Amino acid sequence: MPSRPPAFWLDVAVKAALVGLLAFGAFSGMEQFEGKAFGWRLVFYPLSAVVVPIGWRLAGRPPPYPYALDILLVSPFLVDVVGNTLDLYDSITWWDDLNHFVNWCLLSLAVGLLVIRLRIPRLEMAVIVVGVGAVAAILWELAEYVAFIRNSEELDTAYTDTLGDMMLGLGGATVAAILSATVLSPRD
Numbered sequence: 001m002p003s004r005p006p007a008f009w010l011d012v013a014v015k016a017a018l019v020g021l022l023a024f025g026a027f028s029g030m031e032q033f034e035g036k037a038f039g040w041r042l043v044f045y046p047l048s049a050v051v052v053p054i055g056w057r058l059a060g061r062p063p064p065y066p067y068a069l070d071i072l073l074v075s076p077f078l079v080d081v082v083g084n085t086l087d088l089y090d091s092i093t094w095w096d097d098l099n100h101f102v103n104w105c106l107l108s109l110a111v112g113l114l115v116i117r118l119r120i121p122r123l124e125m126a127v128i129v130v131g132v133g134a135v136a137a138i139l140w141e142l143a144e145y146v147a148f149i150r151n152s153e154e155l156d157t158a159y160t161d162t163l164g165d166m167m168l169g170l171g172g173a174t175v176a177a178i179l180s181a182t183v184l185s186p187r188d
Contacts, residue, residue, distance in 0.1 A: 007067035014074050015049040021081040022046070032087040037147035045077040066117075072110035076103035100137075100165045104172030108133035112180025122185055126177040133173020137166045 022045055026038040052070035056062075079099060082088075088095040111132045115125045141162045149158045 005067070007071070008065075011067050011070050011074075014071055014078055018049060018074055018078045018081060019046055021078070021085050025081060025084055032084060032090060035148055035152060036084055036089075037144075038084075040143075040147045041077075041081065045081070048074045048077045066113065069110050069113040072106050072113065075106045079103055079106070096161075097164065097168055100168035101172040104133050104137055104169035105176045106172075107136060108173040108176030109179065109184075112176055112184060116180065116185055122181040125185065126181040129177035129180050130170070130173050133176060134166075134170050137169025137173070140169070141165055 022038070022042050025033045025036075026042040052066060052073055056065060080103065083095060083099055089099075108129050112125070112129045115128050118125075120128075145158065145162070149155060154161070
């Protein structure tokens with residue numbers, strides 16, 4: 001049996017932790033998971049774990065396997081579930097804000113690693129990364145509204161929180177775009 005690189009095992013560990021913590025959150029009955037749409041998370045978050053393997057296979061398996069992209073794509077979902085598991089959203093006032101910035105940076109870095117493979121000019125690469133990150137932030141906020149905000153106590157403050165979350169998501173995507181177009185992009 002061929003030996004696997006350390007990135008393979010990190011990728012497996014990130015995905016296993018995501019699925020394990022999702023199941024724990026959905027079925028534990030613990031108070032910090034109430035009203036946090038864990039049924040939705042249990043259905044949709046694991047999709048992040050299969051997007052890269054399926055895309056890689058459909059692309060004809062061009063070597064090497066994009067472990068960094070795969071790990072970066074799954075990481076925001078894992079960070080969110082860890083935050084809920086440790087009750088950080090309710091116990092640390094700034095956790096949600098930090099989460100939106102960092103998670104959109106991670107997600108957008110994954111997009112950056114994908115776009116780098118297209119070998120397009122750096123400015124266009126940065127615009128694509130920021131655009132995808134911004135759209136993802138908007139879609140995320142719409143999903144939060146539908147999944148649990150519209151029928152919760154949070155509805156009174158949702159507008160301000162949503163605008164702040166989208167701003168932080170755009171900020172994280174912008175940092176990722178700059179990193180993708182400079183540090184991560186191969187030199188011309």
